[in-house]
Amino acid sequence: MSGENKNRVEFRVGGMTCAACQATVRRNVAKLPGVSEVNVNLLTGHMDLLLDGVDAVSADEVIKEVERSGYAAELLSASVGAVGNGTATAIAEQPVAATKRDETDSVHRSRRIFILSLLLYLPNLYLGMVSILGLPLPGFLAAGGGKGVQGLLQFILVIPILYLNRDFFISGTRAALRGAPSMNTLVSLGTGSAVLYGIYALFRIIAAEGGGDAETAHFYHTHLSFDSAAMLLVLIRLGRTLEAGAKRKTTQAVRQLLDLAPDTARRVEADGREVVVPATELRPGDTVRILPGERVPVDGTVIDGNSAVDESALTGESIPVPKGVGDAVSTATINGLGTLLVRTDKVGSETRIAAVARLVEQAAGSRAPIARIADRISGWFVPIVVAIALITLTSWLLSGSSVEFAFNRAVAVLLISCPCALGLATPVAIMVGTGRGAQLGVLVKSGEALEALSGVQTIVFDKTGTLTRGEPVVTDVVPNAAVYDTDGETVFLRAAASLETGSEHPLAAAVLNYAKAATVVPRSLGTVQALPGAGIGADLSAEIVAELGLPSGSIRLMAGNARLLCDTLSADQMNTGTVRDTSAGTSSTIRNATLEDALRRAAGLAEEGKTVLFFFTESVYLGLLAVRDEPRPESREVIRQLHDRGYKLMVLTGDRRETAVAIGRKLGLEPEEIAAELLPGDKVAVVRELQAKGDKVAMVGDGINDAPVLAAAEVGLAMGAGTDIAIETADIILMRSDLHAVADAFGLARQTFRNIKQNLFWAFFYNLLAIPLAAGVFYPSLGIVLSPVMGAAAMSLSSLFVVGNALRLRRYGRNRYECKGEASKMKTVELRVEGMSCPHCSGRVEKALNALPGVEATVDLAAGTAKVKYPDSVTREQLIAAITDAGYDVV
Incomplete structure (x- = not known):
């Protein structure tokens, strides 16, 4: 194709x-x-x-x-x-x-039909119980025996019930005529047979009364099946009504997402007037004002004002996010205490929350491979049930049983069989699971991805920006003293920052931020070439060489790891660098730090968990910068949870091994769980090697270099703050940059497919037990038999069980920090915080505290206090350190 x-x-x-x-x-x-x-x-x-x-x-x-x-x-x-x-x-x-x-229409319609059918069924039930319980009758019915009149009245009363529930018969008959009988075919056959047998019994009653045979008339009157047919339809309609309502709950997550978007907005006109308009009338470029406590009606950019916005509708994270001029806001998020003026960028179906809802709905509508089990069975299930019913009828007749007994056994088989439970087992769990995932900030693109995630044995993490904060800071600046003398650090830093202006790597941002804080202004070098997994480089002009104070005659400036340094400069060049000035035709010799000195210094920094960047020209070593990216506060806890759940873990990084091992030690990872100094291609090779051993591998990352590995793994998970290409490549998107979302994703996948297996087991077990029971297999030995009415009730309950079991997934993750069923013991403390002056400040403190695993903090700006609940695994010193790191003091 x-x-x-x-x-x-x-x-x-x-x-x-x-x-x-x-x-x-x-x-x-x-x-x-x-x-x-x-x-x-x-x-x-x-x-x-x-x-x-x-x-x-x-x-x-x-x-x-x-x-x-x-x-x-x-x-x-x-x-x-x-x-x-x-x-x-x-x-x-x-x-x-x-x-x-609107889904509610079908639920309301089904409910109305049920109520009307039930009201019509009650007098039919009364008439059916007269002969059995000796109930009183009006005189005109009791006169002359009245059994024929009673039977005729029961028949008249069942006709409107049949009409109200005609959709069963129409659909079932069409399906049978097409050669693809359905559940409605079984319902039609069962209830239709009961009505036809009732008509036969009615004629026998009338004939018996006409011949004066009161005994025969009484016998067939007790076997009139009009009330049974009516009860079957009432019970089945009740089951369908309850099932429709339960199904509607499974799609609740998607509806809730869409319902969060406000209907109106305050549009600011060109003359400054504010006009309340329907949100559907907003267009890109419009300016809207969002008051405290209001929901944001558009995806846009703040052009005036400061506030903290609750983004839990999108990310599942309840901590408000500070917003100021230039920051992006999203539809359906809730504004805090400040007023924001927002320029509209996207509206309606193009907004982020609409995209999330579409993704959830598409995932819920996708088919997981496990659904093929039900697909293979469903095609021949109904024909086999019909065949079993015919065999049941014939067998009991041949054994000498009465026609009524044999007929009831066959009808019970038709009605108790339930392909509905089989068909609902997988999709209802996928729907609820993906919906719950969206509420937790875990967006699953397909049922296939969710199933793959449930079977993963090995989880591979990228280090930078995934296990670490992704906010590296420069800690050490070490220029080569042989190149730079007076004010060498500033001159070296300017050269380093100038090269990093052309890079998008997080480490480049750290260098530029450090230079800005040191009031060092970088010089644009033009085009900077990326050397994936090694570093970057840029060609130099003589003017730039002079301006940056580089050795005369330099033609290329580079930055990278030790491998790139050693590949570029020989040991002799490192010890004595000869630089030729091509413009003057002369050469000069510069004494460098030795290669051993540079690498020894870098190794010491790496053991402290720092990443080292070497800067050099084609022939001269200029110096190094050390950068540290602190681990996320929740990383150690999440690593522990995943280890406890039996996952094998691996960290892939391009960093020096010493740096990676030092950080891994802080996170509770063993050295053998870390693969360092890798190029992007090497990372893919590691995943392939794990797969070759039979492991199913999941990759968690966020950077552009992660995209090939995300694609190579059985399932890729992209952190929501990552690059667009990584998110596009990934199968699962973690909307919040919080590693607890990783644990949530794996736990939810396992729980969802455990639920599916429970549903499938129930559907198979139910039919394997119910069909022989209805057929009367156990009647000769145990005297156990089910009536058609009980069969219809059991069939309805079977579907409700499957849907109800799946709905339990809506509770997943509410005790996120409980491990192995034992909740951590919580302590409470109130800390007095100094330095908070606005909601932005209190939001930062609250966010810093809640980022610690298991911590629940509430900050009172007016009182200047933070009330904190924390587990035994977190110390008071960690709480204070979190507040201090956020820029505030604890007294």
């Missing part, structure tokens, strides 16, 4: 009630020309198609095929990919539905 014409289209499919319906739609649509991928979600009623090729079908043809399969279809959206050779795709010309139908 050509990769040049790709179109993804989404339809809503109505009328699907079980796994057999889902399988039928998928099978029939997959046969259409140009359809390369079909995903049908029974839970949401959505069908997602990937069309490939110039001859792909139109939306109308897809809809007609779904309708021929016996279901309704409506186009929801069409997103067109690259179209090759100027060929327009048929699907792009189709109208796209503007809105999605």
Whole structure:
């Protein structure tokens, strides 16, 4: 197939009630020309198609095929990919539905039908129990026996119940005629057979009364099955109503996300007036004012004001984030105590929260590989059940049992069998799991990724920006004394900063920040070439050489690791550097620090957990900078949790081994769990080596150099603060830059697929036990048998069990810091903090404290205090250090 014409289209499919319906739609649509991928979600009623090729079908043809399969279809959206050779795709010309139908309509409709059916069923039940319990009857019914009249009245009362629940019969009959019987087919056969047998019994009653045979009339009156048919429909409708309501809860996370966006906004006009307008009227470039406590209506940039914004709707992190001029704000986040003036950048479907909701919905609608078990079974489940029912009927008749007994056993088999539970087992858990993940700041792109994550044995971490804060600071500046004399540190720092202006690496930002603090102004060097995994370099002009105080005749300035230094400068050059001035035709000799001296100094710094950057020209060593990137405060706790859960861990880094091991020691990692001095290609090789040993590998990273490794691993997780390319490559996005999200992701994946396996086991076990029980297999030996009514009730409860079990996932993560079921003992302390003068200050202190594992802190700005609950694993000294590091004092 050509990769040049790709179109993804989404339809809503109505009328699907079980796994057999889902399988039928998928099978029939997959046969259409140009359809390369079909995903049908029974839970949401959505069908997602990937069309490939110039001859792909139109939306109308897809809809007609779904309708021929016996279901309704409506186009929801069409997103067109690259179209090759100027060929327009048929699907792009189709109208796209503007809105999605409110799920509550179907729930309310089902509830109304249930209530009406129940009201009509009650008099039928009374009439059915007259002969059994001897209940009184009106005179006109009791006269002359009245059993024929009673039976006729029961028949009349069941007709409106049949009409109200006609969708079961219409759908079931269509499915049977297509050769793809569904759950509704079983319901139709079971209740229809009960009604037909009731009609037969009614004629026998009338005939018996006409012949004066009171005994026969009484016998068939006690076996009238109109009340049973009515009860079956009432119970099944009740089950469907409860199931629909439970299903609706599974999509609650997505609806909650979309409901968070405010309906109105305060738009600031050109003349300064404020006008309250619907949020849908806002356009990029508009200015909006956001008052304290209001939700942000757009994705935009702050152009005036300061505040702290609660971004928990997006990241799952409840600590407010300080915002000022130039900072980005997102739709549905909550403004704090300040007033913000925001320039609109994105609105509506282009906002970040809309993208999150789409991602969650797409993931929920995707099929996990484990769902194939149900897919394979659902296609032949209903025909086998019908065959078992016929065998049951025949067997009991041949054994000499009464027609009524044999008939009831066959109907019970039809009604107790439940492909619904089988079809719901996987999608309902995926829906709830991905929705809960979104609430925790874990965005899963597909069910396949979630399943892969649940089976991971080895987790590979990038170090910088993942296990560390990603905010490195310069700690040591060591110029080569043989090159620089008076004011050498400033001159060297200017050269270093000038080279780093052309780099996007986090270490470059540290150098530039240090230079800025030292009031050193760098010089632009033009184009800087990146040497992945080694360093950077830039060509020099004679003017720049003179301006930066570099050795005369230098033609290239470089910065990098020890490998690049040793590859560039020989030991002789390091000991005595000869520089030729090409403009004057002369040469001069410079005494350098020896290679051993430079590497020895770097090794000492590395053992302190610092990263060393060497600066040099093509022939002269200039000096080094040491940079330290502190570990995230939660890293050690998360590493411990993952170790306790049985994961094998590995850290991949381009840093010197001494630096990486020193940081790893702080985090509780063994030296053998660290692979250092790696190029991006080496990182991929390490992952491949782990996979070759049979391990399923997950990669956690955030930088551009992580993208190849994220793609190579079975599943890639990108920190939300990472680069766009890493997030695009990753299978799972962690919206908050907090490693607890990593533990949440793995825990949620395991819990979700444990839930799916429980659901599948229940669905199989239920049918394996229920069908023989309904067929009367245990009746001869144990005297146990189920009536059709009990079968219908059991069938409904089976589906409800599966949905209810999946809904337990909504509680996942509420006790995040509990390990192995034992909650940490919490202590409480109140600290007095000096130096806080605004909500921004209190927000920084609160954020610093809550970043510690298991800590729950509330800061009172007016009182100048911080109330802190913390576990035994955190000390009071750590609390004070966190506040001090944030720039405030504890008294």
